[in-house]
Amino acid sequence: MSETTHGGAIATSESPRSPDDGLSPAELAAKYGLTVSGARPSLVGYVRQLWERRHFILAFSRAKLHAQYSQAKLGQLWQVLTPLLNAAVYYFIFGLLLQGRGGMQNDEYVPFLVTGVFVFTFTQTSVMSGVRSISGNLGLVRALHFPRASLPVSFCLQQLQQLLYSMVVLIVVLLAFGHYPGPLWLLVVPALALQFLFNTGLAMVMARLGSSTPDLAQLMPFVLRTWMYASGVMFPLAYMLEKAHAPDWLAVVLEANPAAVYMELMRYALIDGPHHQSLGGHVWVLGAAWALVIGIGGFVYFWKAEERYGRG
Numbered sequence: 001m002s003e004t005t006h007g008g009a010i011a012t013s014e015s016p017r018s019p020d021d022g023l024s025p026a027e028l029a030a031k032y033g034l035t036v037s038g039a040r041p042s043l044v045g046y047v048r049q050l051w052e053r054r055h056f057i058l059a060f061s062r063a064k065l066h067a068q069y070s071q072a073k074l075g076q077l078w079q080v081l082t083p084l085l086n087a088a089v090y091y092f093i094f095g096l097l098l099q100g101r102g103g104m105q106n107d108e109y110v111p112f113l114v115t116g117v118f119v120f121t122f123t124q125t126s127v128m129s130g131v132r133s134i135s136g137n138l139g140l141v142r143a144l145h146f147p148r149a150s151l152p153v154s155f156c157l158q159q160l161q162q163l164l165y166s167m168v169v170l171i172v173v174l175l176a177f178g179h180y181p182g183p184l185w186l187l188v189v190p191a192l193a194l195q196f197l198f199n200t201g202l203a204m205v206m207a208r209l210g211s212s213t214p215d216l217a218q219l220m221p222f223v224l225r226t227w228m229y230a231s232g233v234m235f236p237l238a239y240m241l242e243k244a245h246a247p248d249w250l251a252v253v254l255e256a257n258p259a260a261v262y263m264e265l266m267r268y269a270l271i272d273g274p275h276h277q278s279l280g281g282h283v284w285v286l287g288a289a290w291a292l293v294i295g296i297g298g299f300v301y302f303w304k305a306e307e308r309y310g311r312g
């Protein structure tokens with residue numbers, strides 16, 4: 001600054017130095033507690049944020065579920081009719097025309113088929129919802145600040161609720177064909193819990209991939225259809241592999257794939273028949289391993305890209 005003295009002379013004086021002079025932007029931010037907007041929190045902090053928004057996640061999943069068939073005259077009935085119609089088509093093709101039931105009579109094959117269709121549909125719809133969970137909700141992602149994992153988790157909860165509605169019909173089918181409740185039916189709870197954890201992790205992987213590659217949503221139906229045929233939804237997998245003289249290594253790989261594992265757990269729990277009287281303990285080990293590896297791994301994989309969702 002400059003000042004004029006009484007004698008007319010001009011004297012100069014420097015402005016006082018600020019205590020922030022010389023500090024870098026990062027040091028200034030640390031000094032005043034500033035953080036980058038949208039920065040990825042720690043993994044523990046991210047889990048805490050998700051838990052704090054549990055009510056939003058549940059409400060969002062319910063809203064999506066009720067809106068799914070709001071324009072159809074039959075409304076929520078399509079949640080059950082769609083897999084049932086698929087099962088009827090598969091019964092006609094694989095049960096009657098191709099005789100791919102592996103020696104099972106109708107009283108065992110029909111529950112086998114309906115269970116497989118419902119269980120695989122749970123994974124199939126979770127994956128497809130996960131692919132579109134970020135790319136299909138960009139307005140919400142860009143407008144609000146919340147942990148982005150809320151979206152794929154919410155969509156998987158939506159599919160779980162839809163499966164629970166379908167289970168009512170599945171129980172009716174089981175009773176109609178002479179399969180009555182027993183102690184093994186309690187195994188449905190841990191089997192579904194493991195599958196839900198697996199589905200959620202896989203949905204998060206697909207959500208991250210789908211956020212940067214929207215065309216993935218067009219490719220996934222073909223991948224999922226191939227996975228369905230390779231998992232024994234419509235026929236006993238071991239029977240078809242033996243009929244095709246498949247090599248041992250291929251049989252091991254296909255029988256260990258997660259879709260086949262979770263269907264086997266559910267069929268063992270629900271169906272009382274000569275083809276479902278025993279289940280090796282390794283199947284439960286595989287189910288738990290897939291749930292933990294994909295569930296936890298998918299969550300971490302999704303979290304690592306938290307800052308990038310909705311950008312660009």
